[in-house]
Amino acid sequence: xxxxxxxxxxxxxxxxxxxxxxxxxxxxxxxxxxxxxxxxxxxxxxxxxxxxxxxxxxxxxxxxxxxxxxxxxxxxxxxxxxxxxxxxxxxxxxxxxxxxxxxxxxxxxxxxxxxxxxxxxxxxxxxxxxxxxxxxxxxxxxxxxxxxxxxxxxxxxxxxxxxxxxxxxxxxxxxxxxxxxxxxxxxxxxxxxxxxxxxxxxxxxxxxxxxxxxxxxxxxxxxxxxxxxxxxxxxxxxxxxxxxxxxxxxxxxxxxxxxxxxxxxxxxxxxxxxxxxxxxxxxxxxxxxxxxxxxxxxxxxxxxxxxxxxxxxxxxxxxxxxxxxxxxxxxxxxxxxxxxxxxxxxxxxxxxxxxxxxxxxxxxxxxxxxxxxxxxxxxxxxxxxxxxxxxxxxxxxx
Amino acid sequence: xxxxxxxxxxxxxxxxxxxxxxxxxxxxxxxxxxxxxxxxxxxxxxxxxxxxxxxxxxxxxxxxxxxxxxxxxxxxxxxxxxxxxxxxxxxxxxxxxxxxxxxxxxxxxxxxxxxxxxxxxxxxxxxxxxxxxxxxxxxxxxxxxxxxxxxxxxxxxxxxxxxxxxxxxxxxxxxxxxxxxxxxxxxxxxxxxxxxxxx
Numbered sequence: 286x287x288x289x290x291x292x293x294x295x296x297x298x299x300x301x302x303x304x305x306x307x308x309x310x311x312x313x314x315x316x317x318x319x320x321x322x323x324x325x326x327x328x329x330x331x332x333x334x335x336x337x338x339x340x341x342x343x344x345x346x347x348x349x350x351x352x353x354x355x356x357x358x359x360x361x362x363x364x365x366x367x368x369x370x371x372x373x374x375x376x377x378x379x380x381x382x383x384x385x386x387x388x389x390x391x392x393x394x395x396x397x398x399x400x401x402x403x404x405x406x407x408x409x410x411x412x413x414x415x416x417x418x419x420x421x422x423x424x425x426x427x428x429x430x431x432x433x434x435x436x437x438x439x440x441x442x443x444x445x446x447x448x449x450x451x452x453x454x455x456x457x458x459x460x461x462x463x464x465x466x467x468x469x470x471x472x473x474x475x476x477x478x479x480x481x482x483x484x485x486x487x488x489x490x491x492x493x494x495x496x497x498x499x500x501x502x503x504x505x506x507x508x509x510x511x512x513x514x515x516x517x518x519x520x521x522x523x524x525x526x527x528x529x530x531x532x533x534x535x536x537x538x539x540x541x542x543x544x545x546x547x548x549x550x551x552x553x554x555x556x557x558x559x560x561x562x563x564x565x566x567x568x569x570x571x572x573x574x575x576x577x578x579x580x581x582x583x584x585x586x587x588x589x590x591x592x593x594x595x596x597x598x599x600x601x602x603x604x605x606x607x608x609x610x611x612x613x614x615x616x617x618x619x620x621x622x623x624x625x626x627x628x629x630x631x632x633x634x635x636x637x638x639x640x641x642x643x644x645x646x647x648x649x650x651x652x653x654x655x656x657x658x659x660x661x662x663x664x665x666x667x668x669x670x671x672x673x674x675x676x677x678x679x680x681x682x683x
Numbered sequence: 684x685x686x687x688x689x690x691x692x693x694x695x696x697x698x699x700x701x702x703x704x705x706x707x708x709x710x711x712x713x714x715x716x717x718x719x720x721x722x723x724x725x726x727x728x729x730x731x732x733x734x735x736x737x738x739x740x741x742x743x744x745x746x747x748x749x750x751x752x753x754x755x756x757x758x759x760x761x762x763x764x765x766x767x768x769x770x771x772x773x774x775x776x777x778x779x780x781x782x783x784x785x786x787x788x789x790x791x792x793x794x795x796x797x798x799x800x801x802x803x804x805x806x807x808x809x810x811x812x813x814x815x816x817x818x819x820x821x822x823x824x825x826x827x828x829x830x831x832x833x834x835x836x837x838x839x840x841x842x843x844x845x846x847x848x849x850x851x852x853x854x855x856x857x858x859x860x861x862x863x864x865x866x867x868x869x870x871x872x873x874x875x876x877x878x879x880x881x882x
Contacts, residue, residue, distance in 0.1 A: 301771075301774075305774075305777075305778060306774075306778065307778055308775045308776070308778040308779040311771045311772070311774045311775035311778060312772075312775050314771050315767075315768055315771045315772055315775070315872075318764065318767055318768065318771070318874065319764075319768065319872065319873070319874040324760060327760060327763070327764055327767070330767060331763065334722070334723060334726055337726045348714075348717070348718060350714065353713070353714060353717050354710075354714075356735050356738070356739055357710060357713050357714075357742070359739065360739040360742055360743055360805070360809075361706075361746075363739075363743075363805070363806070363809040537821075537825070574844065574845055575845075591833075594839055594842060594843055
């Protein structure tokens with residue numbers, strides 16, 4: 286048996302080395318190698334490896350550490366892409382880069398209805414431009430039915446467990462009839478990249494969803510408390526109701542307890558912390574599963590680090606209007622570094638962004654209208670000295 | 684010879700740290716092995732442009748199955764075994780593809796094929812791993828993601844989630860098993876680690 290296998294192994298090796306073999310041969314070779322407990326089959330492969338002559342890999346010398354470090358980072362990033370799109374090393378690289386402050390507030394206050402420039406930069410011309418995101422969302426009903434709200438006309442309505450659901454222009458309104466049965470039937474509203482949407486919850490709470498965000502809520506809240514789940518970026522104006530506290534669960538990582546108030550939660554995957562900013566009223570923020578909540582005052586922001594075993598932090602936000610700029614149709618680039626700016630573009634224009642090499646750590650200032658074409662934004666980046674290439678699908682930034 | 688023994692000891696120490704989730708150790712091992720694996724992949728596949736892809740795939744697996752690393756007697760052999768596995772497996776897919784291409788479109792051979800295949804090996808594998816991860820139960824998934832994606836150690840995960848370290852370790856063993864059997868169902872079968880006295 287052992288010998289028969291060995292003979293087969295040698296025949297396979299002979300066949301696979303004399304040019305391309307069949308898929309069956311390769312698969313058989315793999316099966317034998319995988320089952321090779323003693324290591325004798327692998328030893329023959331190793332021996333062949335040591336003797337075989339291949340010249341084209343000689344350029345390996347000298348070892349290109351930067352190239353392979355990038356390959357390593359890409360490999361680690363791919364494994365965690367759903368949660369963090371850039372690797373830890375990239376992050377450190379950015380932080381280490383000297384921060385060049387660029388005051389460009391005036392430049393970034395771009396006119397809202399600027400016609401698409403005829404003489405766009407060389408990088409943009411002849412490449413497909415991308416229109417800005419618009420209103421739109423997918424609504425998943427309790428029974429799993431998915432409705433694309435773009436394709437439904439304003440005025441569309443349906444009844445779920447006694448709650449009237451209607452589409453009014455750019456928002457969905459849930460109207461809970463008094464005494465409606467309190468089944469825990471949940472709906473989920475989800476915006477794709479490049480779309481934002483508004484929903485009025487059964488208790489009158491208003492929620493604005495930025496691009497690539499979601500909110501899950503019961504079709505009717507019960508008598509004692511109101512609980513919803515969100516991810517991405519959501520601005521909430523919670524209807525006051527002292528008898529029924531309002532709880533928000535963010536990415537299964539942070540909890541927010543609310544009593545009639547307005548606040549913004551920024552919780553996209555791939556970012557270091559969940560940020561909850563209070564505009565009015567009062568909220569309590571805590572890491573899920575950990576007691577000790579912090580209470581925020583208007584103008585304060587709580588930062589819940591995503592993975593590090595770090596304490597929750599509270600910072601003052603000098604101008605809270607920048608935090609909810611998106612809700613009013615603006616990009617907010619205030620105080621952000623290029624990777625964060627690019628993340629906003631990625632979500633709004635539904636494009637792919639790749640950061641290559643070591644870009645500078647410049648800090649952006651100001652806001653900008655979001656209803657412009659990608660080429661307009663790229664033009665601004667170009668004027669700021671950001672080097673990039675746009676191939677119609679991927680924006681590569683150097 | 685003394686030198687070889689030293690290298691083995693050094694690698695065993697690295698493997699122990701990697702098994703605990705030490706990314707710096709993992710990075711060091713990566714750079715130590717790239718030149719060796721470069722030669723291996725190049726000789727087996729004959730394709731320079733496949734080298735990076737396959738090496739990334741090999742290390743993706745090592746990271747996925749990293750707890751096993753402490754049981755490996757000769758680290759080099761284990762890494763090479765996975766590299767052979769992935770290289771021949773790429774050749775098998777390539778052969779199947781070429782046959783199809785010949786049957787269906789004899790004129791469309793060449794560079795186009797290679798470019799498409801290039802996307803596949805590593806990207807496909809990391810996608811499958813993410814897919815398998817998403818099928819895990821909520822708590823197991825959370826533990827697995829903190830471990831494999833965020834690079835936290837069992838002790839850190841236990842503290843973060845308020846669980847015992849043993850619970851975290853047990854959960855990881857089950858999750859890795861389930862991810863690997865998912866990969867196996869999708870046709871990615873890796874060598875099992877069979878060592879005397881174990882299993």
